[in-house]
Amino acid sequence: MIFTLLILSSAIMAVLMVGTGQVRSNIIFYSFQTLLIALTTCVFAYVENEHKHYILALVIFIVKTMGLSLFLLWLTKRIGTARDTGTFLPHPLAMHLSVLLLIFAQILSCQLPHLSKLEDFSAGGTAGISLILTGILFMLTRRLAISQVLGFLTMENGIFLFALTQASGMPLFVEMGIFLDVFVAVMISGLLIFRIKHSFEHIDVTLLTSLKD
């Protein structure tokens, strides 16, 4: 029961993230979401008695919950953007849509085959798919470059959760490589966001349309 609760609350954090336009709150919701995923990984390690997952949980906590969140908060402060006004969907409507996506994710995950030994973690499939879909929705409904990065990170969280619960986690060195790539990707996008702010005086990616066929 506790697993289901932990796993689903990470998906709910993503739903709440879609619901607010404050960039700071978005990042804080992301941070909570990764914290819950780190806890899930810990519980998973305990149940499966696999030590490598403790390491993973620690790395998630240090890199994502602390490192990336603090970096993004610092970036928001330096750039001085507080709100994302959103694109075609108002935030409350997008939040309701993401709740529907959660239900849709449940239907999808029921279609997938499950390994019997991981019965407790079947909610992981739902939460994973829901996080991926919510991440995509977040990227589509936001204007700011920093929100695009958050959407991508949410997607990546979903993929990690899915791998953990549906395939008992990838080999450790692969997971570490993925973390490194994601970490570097966020750092590079961060630097790029600085340049975008410097050159265009805004970070609204919907206005970056000068390159066309």
Next chain:
Amino acid sequence: MSLETIFWSAFLLPLLGALCAGLFSRSSLSGICAIVSSWMSLILLTYVLLPFLQSDKTVLFFSSLIVCSKLSAAFLLLTVLVVATALTQSYLFFQNEFKDGKLHQQKHICWFYSFSLLFLLAMMSVFVSENLGTLWISVEATSLLSAGLVYFSRTNHAIEATWKYLIICSVGIAFALLGTIFIFASSQYGAVEGGSLSFAILEAKSALLQPLLLKLGFIFCLVGYGTKSGVFPLHSWLPDAHSEAPAPASAMLSASLLNCALFAIFKVLKITNLSSCGISCDRACLWAGVITVLAASFFLIKQHGLKRLWAYSSIENVGLMMVAIGLGSAPIFFLQALNHSIVKVSLFCTAGNIIQICGTKELSHISGLLKISPLNAALLLLGGLAVTGTPPFGTFISEWMLLSLSVERHFAVVAVIILVSLTIAFIAIIYHIGRMLIGNVRIEKTNITSIKYSAIPLLLIIVSVALCFVIRPELLGEIK
């Protein structure tokens, strides 16, 4: 020294070169360092891999994660060759930019060389990965490292192109990661205890993999790596990145990066071969390729930028390679990649020279090239003919083999669609080139480049002609 040591040093050289190139503050020193390390790496790899390519062995085993098949050996050599020639050209290219007053910061160029070599290292590791996970990590690393090359000129356009490139490719590649997980999960249903990501194991146990998960995995990998290789309709980042990067970087992106992503698709497709969904996966690749070729040829008609033109021509060639992958023919896949890469490096380098001479990359502003610079005009024409598959260039042979194979496999419709697309592409490219070559000289100040700037494109065109006469199907039969 053992072969293994030499092989590892071929990987170590770009890394060392990147470190040195980044540390130097003078661009010429940094450039020489980059050129020397990339050519040295090519020499070492040729020493190790050429005897292997001629031997009866099927794989070279280096460690449990690093294995080199004949196809990867061939691609490895091609990639290092492309990067080494592009870097050599970039040395001359940047010299000219300095002379023209377009560049002021030496350090930016040093970073360019450093990133190029790291990018090369990431691409090399794509080809020797024996594991779906490390393959994904390497492909993602190629995007991250090449973003620095697209960003090079630091103009608003370059920043926009880099942003689009980074976000679109990262999201695309995230789908490929999901696909990787599906395939990993599919191996846990009786095929391998605890699951496996190793290509050798997955290929051998293909028939035992859970079919639904495998199919999902393949689809996500196709979408993910397809985004990276510019398959229509996921190609939107490609023309922007290619046109905003400096010409030698565009050459590297087009002639080596796209091959990496296609190689990843090829490897994933091989896993599905023996399973129940193998045929439908082949078909998905085949039709994705056909649609890409057709769409790219229409896009070629209304292009306004010189480098965008070659970018769309790359998309067209990616489509052709996808068709070869879908037909399950590794030799034709490699042959098409080889011919396309050689010609595309030449074309992008020539495009760089022409843009330096005319001061613009807009097709409508370039005219009278035959009068301004006959050598570059001739190279542009020859390159244009070569890339559209006209004899006597190597591309003709590979496209011919592809068409005859598709007819042989009873895909006459595919052959017809490709033939129509190739014709449209030929007309479009020759029309654009014709408009650039003839007409009045409209530019006032010209920065005429000497013959040394065109030496590399010229050599590559000659290589392309030579390939037409050298390549025989039997020679390639062994590449798997």
